[in-house]
Structures are given as structure tokens and as C-alpha cells.
Amino acid sequence: MNLDTEPAVPISSNYKGFLIDIIIYVSVMFLIREIYIPKIGFIANGLFWSLSTLIIASWRMKARGVTWKDLGLKTPRNLWKTVAISLGIFVSIMLSIILFEIFKDNIPFPISPDTSVESAVSKFGDLKGNWGQFLLIMPFIWLESMLEELLDRGFLMNWIEKLFSMTSLATVIAVVVQALIFGFRHSNDFSERSITVGLIGLIMGIAYVKFGRNLWPLIIAHCILNSISMVERVI
Secondary structure (H helix, E strand, O other): OOOOOOOOOOOOOOHHHHHHHHHHHHHHHHHHHHOOOHHHHHHHHHHHHHHHHHHHHHHHHHHHOOOOOOOOOOOOOOHHHHHHHHHHHHHHHHHHHHHHHHHHHHOOOOOEOOOHHHHHHHHHOOOOOOHHHHHHHHHHHHHHHHHHHHHHHHHHHHHHHHHOOOOOOHHHHHHHHHHHHHHHHOOOOOEHHHHHHHHHHHHHHHHHHHOOOOOHHHHHHHHHHHHHHHHHHHO
């Protein structure tokens, strides 16, 4: 798999600076989740966590002279091509999840079961048949989907890539490491859910590199994925 393409972050030899940025960013990303305000609910707390992390990422980007446009938040040249790529990413994700479900029992080490269905009820409430609540929360779900792509594929992946830019495998390392962090952050353990989410992060990372480092196909695919997941909780 050839992922050796030009990174979005300008070339720099300031490896220590990127390492410090990553330490600050990852520390805030995990520590901010220790703050939970029960009265405002899970969705508001999730947006609070992501927006706080976005502030840190934007701060470090400004220090390095990098903009969100540099990282891929730019207008797609061809809307229909972007949508087609998004659908391709979505299909690839679904196939990877199906393959994991088929072969997970053959994994030679124990993994915890997926409790995402039970946890979703406590996070979003009982959505069964409640289309009104579904329509109310979906804009926030889409916003969170966008923020995750900005932060995980846009910021974190590029910063990891620059940290290892002295190696020939910098891009591969960045794709894999961001996927591992993405998966672990969603469950904080080694479980079916962390592996599934990690696979999603892996495919998103590969797609980011292979399709010109434009974040919009990833954002659209992420929104489709989360929309279908939420619809399944309603019907």
C-alpha cells in the first residue's frame, strides 16, 4: 500500500515542536473527557470535549503557520466526484466491519464484547420510534462527525506524520497511530467497539491520503455512517 504522498503540513525540521504539540493535544483530548456535566446530556458534553480540543488544535496550528484549509477543509472541485468518493469510503467501512464480524472469533487473544447498543440508550435516550428526537439531535451528530474528521484526520494525523517525517514510513505510521487513538478514545479499552472504530479510522486515514487530503469526502462519509447508526436506533 503506497501512502507516500506530500503531507498537508508544510515541511519543517522542528520535530520537538510537533512532539510537544501532540503531547498537549492528546493530553487535553483525553483529560477533557473526565469533565462530564450530567445536566446537559451526552451530546452537549461530547461537543464540549471536541470544541475544547479544536481550540487546542487551532492554537498549535496558528503557532506553526498552518490553516484548516491547508489540512483539507477546502471547497471540493467536483461535488459529484466528492459524493462518489464518500460513498466508496462508506462501502469500504461497511465491508471492513462485516469482515471483522466474520473473523473476530478467530482472533487469538480475548477482546471485550461490544456494549455500544446499551450505552447508546444512556447517551441518547430511547429513540425507538421517536423521530422527533432523532431530527432534533441529528444536526449535532453531524457537527460532531465533522469535528472528529477535522481533529483526527486533519490535525492529529498530519502532526504525527511531521513528527516521523525523517522516516520513509511517516505517512503509514500516521495513518495507523491516529486510527489506534481514534479507536481507543471511543471505548477506553480493547474491545469489539474499539477495534471497529479503529478500522473506521484506518480507512478514513487511507482515504484522506489517497484522495488528495480533502476532508469533505471523509466528513460526508462519517455523517452517512452516523446517520445510519442513529436510524437503526429509531426503527
